[in-house]
Amino acid sequence: MGVMTQPYVAASSYLNTAPLCYSFIHGSQKDRCRFLSDAAPARCADLLAEGRADAALIPVIEYQRIPGLTVAAGACVASRTSVRSVVLASRVPIEQVKRVTLDVSSRTSAALVQIILSRFYGLAPEYRVAPPKIDRMLESSDAALIIGDPAMLIDRSSLLVYDMAEEWRKHTGLPFVFAFWAMRNQMAPRFGRRLPGAVDFEDARREGVANISNIVEAYSRSLGLSAEDLTVYLTENISFELDSDCLQAVTLYYRLAHEARLIDSVVELTFQE
Numbered sequence: 001m002g003v004m005t006q007p008y009v010a011a012s013s014y015l016n017t018a019p020l021c022y023s024f025i026h027g028s029q030k031d032r033c034r035f036l037s038d039a040a041p042a043r044c045a046d047l048l049a050e051g052r053a054d055a056a057l058i059p060v061i062e063y064q065r066i067p068g069l070t071v072a073a074g075a076c077v078a079s080r081t082s083v084r085s086v087v088l089a090s091r092v093p094i095e096q097v098k099r100v101t102l103d104v105s106s107r108t109s110a111a112l113v114q115i116i117l118s119r120f121y122g123l124a125p126e127y128r129v130a131p132p133k134i135d136r137m138l139e140s141s142d143a144a145l146i147i148g149d150p151a152m153l154i155d156r157s158s159l160l161v162y163d164m165a166e167e168w169r170k171h172t173g174l175p176f177v178f179a180f181w182a183m184r185n186q187m188a189p190r191f192g193r194r195l196p197g198a199v200d201f202e203d204a205r206r207e208g209v210a211n212i213s214n215i216v217e218a219y220s221r222s223l224g225l226s227a228e229d230l231t232v233y234l235t236e237n238i239s240f241e242l243d244s245d246c247l248q249a250v251t252l253y254y255r256l257a258h259e260a261r262l263i264d265s266v267v268e269l270t271f272q273e
């Protein structure tokens with residue numbers, strides 16, 4: 001019987017994913033897979049869809065667009081209050097927005113802002129897509145959706161900034177889930193606790209959360225933000241547990257995305273046993 005090759009796993013390098021990735025880069029699971037950690041969230045979904053990754057931390061909307069996926073239970077990137085790193089930065093009040101530039105790195109949040117503006121504010125703005133450079137994004141638009149680390153670094157002094165998780169919670173009473181681990185169906189048996197030494201995303205979450213101080217130290221240097229600020233971000237703004245409230249939020253999000261014609265149909269989540 002031949003030796004099985006290590007699975008390929010992809011994730012973004014944003015701060016908000018770092019606790020889910022720590023184990024694969026610095027911790028107990030760093031030798032269990034071939035880990036790609038510098039792809040944008042949208043690119044992670046593409047790698048999984050193309051078969052170039054066996055599992056990936058994908059924007060949750062992409063589960064509805066990529067056939068044949070299984071979700072890993074227990075871990076996600078979510079927010080239960082304000083997220084801070086997924087924002088609509090606007091030159092005008094949100095009720096007056098007519099043109100929006102969407103961050104090319106985003107897919108879940110791009111759909112989310114369209115749901116919020118159409119469903120909750122009754123708006124039908126024009127949309128375009130561009131790299132996350134706030135000044136350029138706002139040259140021809142009233143507002144710009146920007147996500148991840150770039151959203152943490154924009155100058156907010158002259159802009160109206162609307163937190164997308166906060167807006168979602170205001171109108172639904174639920175947390176919002178931005179990303180979760182998904183794997184191709186045929187690779188699902190290669191993940192989890194049934195095989196000794198296999199990739200386990202829930203164990204990785206626990207290890208990453210236990211090492212937030214180490215993560216904060218590294219990202220504080222690279223982002224130029226205080227350790228105190230980043231600790232609050234990772235412990236209060238971001239949540240990493242895929243619990244029942246989060247699953248209820250994902251279900252509602254998919255339904256509203258379908259009603260807004262952002263996805264063709266709603267495929268029920270299938271979880272790894």
